[in-house]
Amino acid sequence: MVEFGTHQHMWGPRRVTKLLGGIPVLRFPGSFDRSYPARSFPRGDAGHPAASALPEPSCRPVSSDVPISEALLMKVSRTAQIGLVSCHPEVYEPCDDSFALVDALLADREHLIEHRPRLCMELGCGSGYVISSLAIMLGELGCGVNYFATDINPDAAQVTxxxxxxxxxxxxxxxTDIASGLQKRLAGMIDVVVVNPPYVPTPEEEVGCKGITASWAGGENGRTVIDRIFPVADELLSEKGWLYMVTLTANNPTQVCRMMKEKGYASRIIVQRSTEEESLHVIKFWRDGVIANSAEGSDSWLSQFPFKSFWRSSGTSA
Amino acid sequence: MRLLTHNMLSCNIKGVANGFPLRLEAEKWVEKEVELNADFLRHIFPKIEWKALAGAARAVGYCELPEEADAAMLDSEDFLRRFHHALLEIHVEEGALVCPETGRGFPITKGIPNMLLHEDEV
Structure with a gap:
């Protein structure tokens, strides 16, 4: 059998998802499709504006008798390899949300290359899977790009x-906490900020707890940390800067986009993904008036939500 | 931690007005060769506090940077090479960053500066 660095072949025996609040989930390499149906990814429908741009999900189950296509190999080389991701009991391992974020970056990769970022930054880098994947997919830009990664959990920083x-x-x-100590001097300098925040609704007192709890505990509506991140990202981003953030439906992403619009940001959903556990969106933000890329033009963020059901839960809170 | 990061870090304790530059106390550092990218260096140069970079470089025994620098120097290959080396090729593995105002030390362990604050500092 070919040892092959796709996510599904390399799963360790223990996984933790944010929504399960750190309860270890037993997974068996190569068999998660049976043991964990939530990991088959509905791709949204053909009407999704970004559907044509989406790559195959990077964690699609592949059995060993499926021939390894060249395209898949190419894609594998464009993300970090799960088998090389370090781990620690107190550090969040790559999971559905991490893969959704990496898939969003992959879907936008051509634009990212054209964007020619000089400084990229991940806030809350956890295992380092996302920042490593970003650095791999921007590899052709060579030493013209430098990366920063922060985490409030020192174990996560080490694992990264x-x-x-x-x-x-x-x-x-x-x-550090978000970008504390860096944001003053790095203000206006970061061209790409990526964030997979602690988005799970929890009691407020769990927010910012030590260890792995900090990776998911998001307080009321899962928004406590997210709402602290936005002003920091706004300060860090360069004039042409892009922000990619994972959100959960419970975080009220429509309201998030509306709030960012008031701050002068346009937004677009790059990846929408539902599992049995959660419905995730990866949203890209950029300063309105700055062309994010030729394909996007000035689409209204409103037209980008293809699912009516999504709106029911989002309400109109201002 | 590269000296680039040292140049971008300031003390984040509440109420501190002059938290930059942090004094670098390096105990262990390594040098790793990286390909020079003149475009990146020219882009980042205006954002670099030169005296802080030259001071941090001296703290790790690299004294080849001029005391002052201006953009015209970026035309010199020799200058670019020194700037590149100081900014990106020196990695501080162990040591501390010390706030110039309060004397609070932020440890650098295995190359990672720890800027986390105690409750009474936030």
Whole structure:
């Protein structure tokens, strides 16, 4: 059997999802389709504006008798390899939300290359899977791009460094709360900010707890940390900067987009993904008036939500 | 931690007005060769606090940077090479960053500066 670095072949025996609140979920390599049906990914419908641009999900189950296509190999080489991601009991391992974010970056990869970012930053880097994947997919830009990654959990910062090193990559890793200590001097300098925030609705007192809890505890509506991140991202982003953020339906992404619009940001859903556990959106934000890329023009964020059901839960809170 | 990061970090304790630059106390550092990218260096140069970079470089024994620098120097290949080396090729693995105003030290462990604050500092 060919040892092959796709996510599904490399799962360790223990997984944690944000929504399960850290309860370990037993997974068996190569068999998650049976043991965990939520990991087959409905891709939205053909009417989704970004549907044609989406790559195949990077965690699609592949059995060993399926021939490895060249396209898949190409794609594998464009993300970090799960087998090289370091781990620690107190650090969130790559999961559906991490894969959704990486798939969103992959879907937007051509634009990212054209964007020619000089400085990229991940806030809350966890295992380092996302920042490593970003550095791999922007590899052709070579040493013209430098990366920063922060995490409030020092164990996560260390694990991120190990993951980067295992891939032969480098990012400057800093243990800090969001971008505290960096945001003043880095203001207006970051061209790409990526965030997979702690988005799970929890009691407020769990927010910012030590260890792995900090990776999911999002307070009321899962918005406590998200709402602290936006002003920081706004300060960090360069004039042409892009922000990619994972949100959960419970976070009220329509209201998030509306709030960002008031701050002068346009937005677009790059990936929409539902599992049995959660409905995730990866939203891209950019300063309105700055062309994000030729394909996007000035689409209204409103026209980008293809699912009526989505609106029912979003309400009109201002 | 590269000196690029040192140049971008300031003390984040509430109420501190002069938290930059943090004094670099390096105990262990390594040098790793990286391909020079002149475009990146020219882009980042205006954002670099030169005295802080030159001071941090001296703290790790690299004294080849001029005391002052201006954009015209970016035309010199020799200058670019020194700037590149100081900014991106020196990695501080162990040590501390010390706030110039309060004297609070932020440890650097395994190359990672820890800027987390205690409750009474936020």
């Amino acid at each position: 460094r190990e993951t980067l090193e295992a891939h032969g990559l480098h990012a400057e890793v800093i243990s």
